Amino acid sequence: MAESIFVNLWPGWLAGAAISALVVSMLAARNRLLSVSFCYAFLVDRVTDRLDRLKPQPVHPEMPAIPGMSVTDAPVSNPNPSGDAGIALDTHWSTAFLLGILLGGLFSGVMFRWVGGSSLAFSMAYPGFDEIWKLSGAAKTALLFGGGILVGFGTRMSGGCTSGHAIVGFPAMQKASWIAMPTFFGVGIAVTFLVRYLLGV
């Protein structure tokens, strides 16, 4: 019983249903839409804003003094010079959410090892990736970091990721998501085939 919960992967449809329940609960309980990419953007903005405020700054007339920093429970319509595609501009909850995701993964990992009986090993190993790419050291770090930049930059530019566009925007019939989701899926498929071809996999 414990194995089916903590070791074996859940049936896909069940995990999907659970995610849907989570999206709806979050909306009903706290009036927030799930979109992880914005969480990173807001956190970055908050940190850079704090750092900027340490040095004397002219206030740009076309920008609000603290771009994207209003902490409010109501959705805000606000010219946002950082270019983020519109969501309640509230940074604190999103940082808490990111931390939560980390903790949830931690719980899952700990239980996986405890119930499944494997050891806790922290390393640069990236199972699945290592078998295909066979990289190490600087090359691996560079690829992972560069890929991360593409993800961070691309999701911010697009205004969402698989949570924001695919499981929230797309079901909500948002035009932007109906364009974004097939695009990143299609590109993901194409690039994967290309990579496999180039690596001779």
Added chain:
Amino acid sequence: MKSVKRYWTFVLFGAVFGFILSRAGATRYDVIHEMFIFSNFQLIWVIGAAVALNMIAFQLLARSRWSSANGGSIQLPNRVLHPGTFPGALLFGVGWALTGICPGTVMAQLGESGGGSSLVMIAGIFTGAWIYPKVHRRFFGWQATGCGG
């Protein structure tokens, strides 16, 4: 800290999300890779079920005029279609295929395996998210906001 009391529910929501992502296999490079070459449909089922159920849920919510427990009417998605939507998705798709991660899954992955690889990718995501506004201000400058999300 006032913030802790106010935001613990979001930590909880995040934890549930991270746990589900991990148990669904979304944090595993091979599962995503195999999804892209159509040899493993696990995540198609995950996303498919979530999309189908959310479609129904959002339709019902739009018609019901419920207000959230916060007070105030429920903030339904209002994603702005803007010039960055498509090219951003292109870039994200490339990064996704190369690394096997999304912004959410990598955070769960970090918790799950504590690996240095996850940290490197997360550092990349923060860097990309940090670069973007600078590039936007310099080169793009389209208006990208609307109400809600």
